[in-house]
Amino acid sequence: xxxxxxxxxxxxxxxxxxxxxxxxxxxxxxxxxxxxxxxxxxxxxxxxxxxxxxxxxxxxxxxxxxxxxxxxxxxxxxxxxxxxxxxxxxxxxxxxxxxxxxxxxxxxxxxxxxxxxxxxxxxxxxxxxxxxxxxxxxxxx
Numbered sequence: 001x002x003x004x005x006x007x008x009x010x011x012x013x014x015x016x017x018x019x020x021x022x023x024x025x026x027x028x029x030x031x032x033x034x035x036x037x038x039x040x041x042x043x044x045x046x047x048x049x050x051x052x053x054x055x056x057x058x059x060x061x062x063x064x065x066x067x068x069x070x071x072x073x074x075x076x077x078x079x080x081x082x083x084x085x086x087x088x089x090x091x092x093x094x095x096x097x098x099x100x101x102x103x104x105x106x107x108x109x110x111x112x113x114x115x116x117x118x119x120x121x122x123x124x125x126x127x128x129x130x131x132x133x134x135x136x137x138x139x140x141x
Contacts, residue, residue: 005065006085009072010128014055017128018069021062024101024126025087030066031059048074062087084123084131092136095120099134102126 021027054071089095105127112122
């Protein structure tokens, strides 16, 4: 079995992002390592001074999906483009709750509404710039 896992670089805001996903979506951290805990020191110039407590690597679960994340180079240049994370919802109420949670501090790109392919679908860039597509799957005909 092959599994593709998103790896998100929050460039200095990883801990804040994980906490946001914990509150918004019930994310559960399965692994977290800070730069100061690395068995090998970072290469010179890889991490700015004072970033020892930033997250070198983390894994967290949202539902059945595992995502990975890091503070990366800790430069504060968040740039999530060219992809979106699709988040299925069991029903319209759950879709509204998830969409509202992800919209907090974010930017709605397409309001949650009925479409030809779903009873509820919407797109939102969360406060970190990660685009989410919240969707209630269409019932089989």
